[in-house]
Amino acid sequence: MWSLPGYDVEAMIGFGATGEVWRAREVATGDTVALKRLREGADPTALETLRREATLLRTLVSPHVVRLRGVIGDVLVLDHAPGGSLAALLHRRGCLDAGEVVTIGVAIASALVEAHALGLVHGDVTPANVLFTEQGMPLLADLGVARVAGEVRTGVDGTAEYVDPAVAAGGEPDAAADVWALAAVCHHLLAGTPPHDGDSPDEVLSAAVEGVRVPLAILAGTAPVELVAAIEAGLAQDPQDRPSAMQLRSLLRRAHATAPVQLAAGPAGPSASARETHVVRPLDPVHGGRRRRRLPRQAAPVVALVVLVVVTAGVGWVTGRGQLPSAAAVAAIVPVVAPSPISSPSRALPSSPAGPDWPVVLETLDDARARAFEAADPTLLEGVWSAGSPGLQADIAAARSLALAGRSAHGLRHEVRDVRVEQLTATSARLQVVDVLAAYEVR
Structure with missing residues (x-):
């Protein structure tokens, strides 16, 4: 264990190729601090880097930056961040x-x-x-x-x-x-x-x-x-x-x-x-070959979210097993609350007496979205989202990114586990949905 005047050095809390960070207690105040120093055998460049950091920390005083309390020799005395990294x-x-x-x-x-x-x-x-x-x-x-x-x-x-x-x-x-x-x-x-x-x-x-x-x-x-x-x-x-x-x-x-x-x-x-x-090291200006990224085929966790389904003007539905809105008729599925984990969702798919078979509506829209990503064609998303919606903009950007990279997403579908109607009007429905993102592949 090394020592530093005025501090009780307690334990190493981090290290790298050239330096290490120790937790210590300042004798005069009892404050817990972090001591950053070089490891034995570090080259002169590392010492220059450490001194440079001290200079910059003196310049940049911010509540969002780890504070420099002082410098003793070539040891930086910093505020301790007990929450870890x-x-x-x-x-x-x-x-x-x-x-x-x-x-x-x-x-x-x-x-x-x-x-x-x-x-x-x-x-x-x-x-x-x-x-x-x-x-x-x-x-x-x-x-x-x-x-x-x-x-x-x-x-x-x-x-x-x-x-x-x-x-x-x-x-x-x-x-x-x-x-x-x-x-x-x-x-x-x-x-x-x-x-x-x-x-x-x-x-x-x-x-x-x-x-x-x-x-x-x-x-x-x-x-x-x-x-x-x-x-x-x-x-x-x-x-x-x-x-x-x-x-x-x-x-x-x-x-x-x-x-x-x-x-x-x-x-x-x-x-x-x-x-x-x-x-x-810097890369060569020209790179040969191209890596193909393949995502592991693992399903995402089951989540619950609330969606708002908006039906375009002039298109309605009838109760029971009546006519179902098409993907073009149902103009948006917009998340309105953040998703939350569901430990054991019900597999029952209750139907509403005042609306269509909502799981089928959602699956129809999800299928249309999946086809857009399989083709990497943003124009196919127009029947899934309402015009100008954040969801449409995000999906268009994602599909364009895939197209520019010469890739497409296959099997990007959600399995609907549970649908419950929270609010129903003549033009919209607020649904609580439990679904799971199925395994898919980007190639």
């Missing part, structure tokens, strides 16, 4: 609820707004570099690879899954790259996977450069469409098409209400702390 939380939970995603996204976007206003680029916004206070407040950490906007370096700094495609192709990190990285983190939180994957950093970066990814609307089919649209905006392939950090923050706020981040109980150990960033 977002990476550890993802490892425990797989994905987060929409409200939690907004809470995290807004906080980190706020940190980026302040950094970008000072001309700073973080350069490595990842789940490992988002920490939590005891109350679950998100904090942006690790400015080790941050730089002044416009500064040129060799190599690609950052974690491959969250590297802007423009940077992966050889461009310099800028504010737009931070926005893409944050959107990629939000994608991971909502879908349980980052936008691009691969067996190696090079494969991930190659997929990013090619723009090969499954649309978020497919991976997170029950997520609020406005939230999906906000995240997709940040993931635009062209940096000029992305919102600024401030604009992304506004989009996230408008998309869904925030919710407290539910941190799992238990102390934060080494696995719960932020990993150190690593450097991945």
